[in-house]
Amino acid sequence: MPDSKIKMDGTSGALWEPMWQLHTELTPAERELLQSSWVRRLHLIHHCGPMYLNSQLNYSRLQHTLGVFATIAYFHPEDMELRAAALLHDIGHVPFSHTLERIEGIDHHAITLDRIQSPEISGILAAHGLDQARLLHLITGETASLLRNRNHTLQLDHLDSWVRSAYFSGRLPVMPRAILSRLEEEAGYLYGDIETVKLVQRLIVEEAGIHASIADIGPSALVLHLVQILIDRGQLSQNELSGMTDEMIEQLLHNSEWTKADFSRFVNRPWELKVSRGEGDELIPQHSFEWTVRKLYLSMPLTKDSAKDTFYKETEEAYRLLQPLIGNYWAYWLDEYEC
Numbered sequence: 001m002p003d004s005k006i007k008m009d010g011t012s013g014a015l016w017e018p019m020w021q022l023h024t025e026l027t028p029a030e031r032e033l034l035q036s037s038w039v040r041r042l043h044l045i046h047h048c049g050p051m052y053l054n055s056q057l058n059y060s061r062l063q064h065t066l067g068v069f070a071t072i073a074y075f076h077p078e079d080m081e082l083r084a085a086a087l088l089h090d091i092g093h094v095p096f097s098h099t100l101e102r103i104e105g106i107d108h109h110a111i112t113l114d115r116i117q118s119p120e121i122s123g124i125l126a127a128h129g130l131d132q133a134r135l136l137h138l139i140t141g142e143t144a145s146l147l148r149n150r151n152h153t154l155q156l157d158h159l160d161s162w163v164r165s166a167y168f169s170g171r172l173p174v175m176p177r178a179i180l181s182r183l184e185e186e187a188g189y190l191y192g193d194i195e196t197v198k199l200v201q202r203l204i205v206e207e208a209g210i211h212a213s214i215a216d217i218g219p220s221a222l223v224l225h226l227v228q229i230l231i232d233r234g235q236l237s238q239n240e241l242s243g244m245t246d247e248m249i250e251q252l253l254h255n256s257e258w259t260k261a262d263f264s265r266f267v268n269r270p271w272e273l274k275v276s277r278g279e280g281d282e283l284i285p286q287h288s289f290e291w292t293v294r295k296l297y298l299s300m301p302l303t304k305d306s307a308k309d310t311f312y313k314e315t316e317e318a319y320r321l322l323q324p325l326i327g328n329y330w331a332y333w334l335d336e337y338e339c
Helices: 028-034 037-044 049-054 061-075 081-087 108-114 120-127 132-140 155-169 176-182 194-211 214-233 238-242 248-254 260-268 310-324 334-338
Strands: 013-017 023-027 183-186 188-192 273-276 291-292 327-333
Touching: 013 061, 028 037, 028 081, 037 061, 037 081, 037 120, 049 120, 049 214, 049 260, 061 081, 061 155, 081 132, 108 120, 108 132, 120 132, 132 176, 132 260, 155 176, 155 194, 176 183, 176 194, 188 194, 194 214, 194 291, 214 238, 214 248, 214 260, 214 273, 214 291, 214 327, 248 260, 327 334
Parallel strands: none
Antiparallel strands: 013 023, 183 188, 273 327, 291 327
16 A cells, blocks of 8 residues: 555645545645644544543544545635645643533634644745635635535534544444535535435534543543543643643653542443433442533534534434433442442
8 A cells, every 4th residue: 555545744746635535736835734743642542532431433633634634625615715725723631622621721723723822833834835824814714615614514523522422433334435525615614415415414513422421421431530630739830731732631640649540440341331421310439530521513514405403403303302411410430329
């Protein structure tokens, strides 16, 4: 297999995105961005956070980033700022992606904007004549595009996440490229036929269920709790945290006297970590780890089909039924509950 089919560093001059089955010729600016420290680092951050420790969802945030980039280039091959924005839109993520953003002062959106304006990234953009101001607006959604918008409608950033999750967990009934080929753009928005948007809506609902499941909440609550202990004990600072990788945090958790027992237990016996909402007669153990599902990603897929009004009403009802998933959960060790 030639390098161009497997390498992600841009040295071949092209990128093959295996999930979407897309081949993209790279510009010199894109090759340099792929080799920048902040973009490379994304391959050491798990897209689904600590859930990867006990699930099939173990792909990196760089794989997601390249999926977004490839689909952006598919629809907009000539828009160099938009393509660069796709490569840079997630460079502010801290270890374990969204999980550790619950720590005060950690905001991956703000960190992303700071890193784009760092000498390394801004120097690459300036050297190739890319408009940094427009790129920043594309990333924030201030300038609506297929990458981001503020209207809660389907965008390629979320689409890649939903499809990638379903693809890696064996829930996708068609190949991703088949979904892409049935989507079209109009005025900066994606539209699909009724069959395709119904599939996307199903993936959105399933993904919301995953984020309110034991598979996600248990590891996330535990890791957040343990990392906060490292910070409180002076073994880790917020500034250090923002530039680290998952493996670096894992090493700290394994080595610290304050966290190694719980973290090693989860790595070796994850089935002993339980999750509850404390409803009914179920008691919450005293030694539990709280987690709040704050929001669900429920962007509306759009269609021009004659049945669109019915579909939109059905989608809004499906989304309404998901709202009870938002709220507080508690993770705890099984023996704590039995005590």
